[in-house]
Amino acid sequence: MRRAMLVESGCNCTQQVRKVTLLQCAQYIEVPWFASSSQVPITFISMPLFLFFPKPNGVTWVSACRLFCFLGLLMLGTFSAQAQTVTGQNYKGTPHDEVQKSMMRRDWNNALWLTEEYLQDQPRDPQMRFWRARLLEQLKRTDEAFDTYLELSREYPELPEVQNNLGVMLAAKGRTDEARQAFENALRNNPDYATAHENLGDILVHLANRSYDNAARLGGGNKSLTRKTTALQPALQLTLTPP
Incomplete structure (x- = not known):
């Protein structure tokens, strides 16, 4: 007989426990502006200074403004690219992703540890409880697995x-x-x-x-x-x- 490995059916309970927290959102939008203070765009600091110095021959004030704006946007684009790279390097998957990765490696003990750690804070998460039951089966702890499935079948x-x-x-x-x-x-x-x-x-x-x-x-x-x-x-x- 064949077993399921994932709760694919939609239910309000699953959606409720999978909401992204503000802390999780922060890791996606974090910009390392203060990671290196020496990289503060000199262009923006120097932009007001041109008002106090004579403009170069043949260059109008409009042209000078355009030049400084262009340089400023260029620096901003560089910072944007750096921020995306650093954020990508620091990103860590959600607990559900980490459990799935361990299961794909057939590292049942680590996957079980991850589910039980998560369930200490979110004890009603049906997907994690389902995975825990499946992992208990893999580890030959069949009585515990059966009890978990039975509880889940009554609650969901x-x-x-x-x-x-x-x-x-x-x-x-x-x-x-x-x-x-x-x-x-x-x-x-x-x-x-x-x-x-x-x-x-x-x-x-x-x-x-x-x-x-x-x-x-x-x-x-x-x-x-x-x-x-x-x-x-x-x-x-x-x-x-x-x-």
Whole structure:
């Protein structure tokens, strides 16, 4: 069965916790004007001085003003380019970006540490909690992962990715009927969710096999049932193979 790795469905709760703070905004607009005081544009300081000195021969006051304005704009453009470069060098990704980077490197322990650090300040962030559950799975801490999915499914029942992963864990525990319900809940919230459709199909294969076994056990053995059971086995084996 397949798990989701990201809460992609929109919900007000996600938008609320992902608002950019004023401090985060500052790092995008920071201009290193005072980073080097020696770079204060001499042009702007010297512009008023030309009023006290004779103008050069053949140069009108209008031409002189245009020249100083041009030089001033040129210096300002240089500072703008420097500010963008420095800001780009100092930029650090959001906590969500850092978690994703660690997950892409398969550094599960670091990713888990990042999620738990973030959740100390933002304990209701559904995306971080979802990632935490997924990371706990990767680290074989399945009971903690299951509890996290269960809590999320109760608090945010509209998130199909949560329902999907909860269904996968229920199926692994042999709780097939509950897993089916979880996948159906996921599809109720997002009918176009392909992963949940596939997982529901896997569960239905297991339920069909269970029903055929019950029929055979209750004395309903016949050639038709035997053929169905035999035909179902390859599909059943495929559902047990990791994606």
